[in-house]
Amino acid sequence: xxxxxxxxxxxxxxxxxxxxxxxxxxxxxxxxxxxxxxxxxxxxxxxxxxxxxxxxxxxxxxxxxxxxxxxxxxxxxxxxxxxxxxxxxxxxxxxxxxxxxxxxxxxxxxxxxxxx
Amino acid sequence: xxxxxxxxxxxxxxxxxxxxxxxxxxxxxxxxxxxxxxxxxxxxxxxxxxxxxxxxxxxxxxxxxxxxxxxxxxxxxxxxxxxxxxxxxxxxxxxxxxxxxxxxxxxxxxxxx
Numbered sequence: 001x002x003x004x005x006x007x008x009x010x011x012x013x014x015x016x017x018x019x020x021x022x023x024x025x026x027x028x029x030x031x032x033x034x035x036x037x038x039x040x041x042x043x044x045x046x047x048x049x050x051x052x053x054x055x056x057x058x059x060x061x062x063x064x065x066x067x068x069x070x071x072x073x074x075x076x077x078x079x080x081x082x083x084x085x086x087x088x089x090x091x092x093x094x095x096x097x098x099x100x101x102x103x104x105x106x107x108x109x110x111x112x113x114x115x116x
Numbered sequence: 117x118x119x120x121x122x123x124x125x126x127x128x129x130x131x132x133x134x135x136x137x138x139x140x141x142x143x144x145x146x147x148x149x150x151x152x153x154x155x156x157x158x159x160x161x162x163x164x165x166x167x168x169x170x171x172x173x174x175x176x177x178x179x180x181x182x183x184x185x186x187x188x189x190x191x192x193x194x195x196x197x198x199x200x201x202x203x204x205x206x207x208x209x210x211x212x213x214x215x216x217x218x219x220x221x222x223x224x225x226x227x228x229x
Contacts, residue, residue, distance in 0.1 A: 036218075043206055044206070051216070104161065105161075108156065108158050109157040
């Protein structure tokens, strides 16, 4: 079974500051890991994903995440926060990408607030 | 064109009623899903269909019945609605083998009174 834990349900950063959202995973098989973002009143959209290739993954909107097996972590970072980054961020894990069976297990989300 | 569209966006109903939520995707994807997001934002998969075939059926009450008339549509019918069914229901789709990249609809906010 797979699970993810997101540390911090709310994170506030100043505009221009570093964004760091934490995610730790648990998986009995090599995991596939994802970060999704949800803007108010919208569905989730994929920011980036790790599928056993490069451990440093770059996504959209300047976000990136690093897979660290020794720490079972997949933290999301962005060097400089922008007001438009304010949203809910979800980490997710899958035990594999199978035909018709992309079962993602989501974390409980982290709400990111940007302070002007 | 919206890639994954759900209707209605809001649904307010009384306990005991039966309601349906419709979902359509125009991405040509093979797989569609229903996810439930509770008031604490926790998101959990309910069902997935691949080419009209049920693949994933989590421990969801029998009152919930998905139907996929074709691979572009996945509807969710809920019988005998209960207060605990109040949540946001998201439809999503993906292309098999596309590495878990899901495209989500904008959600249906269901409120059971």
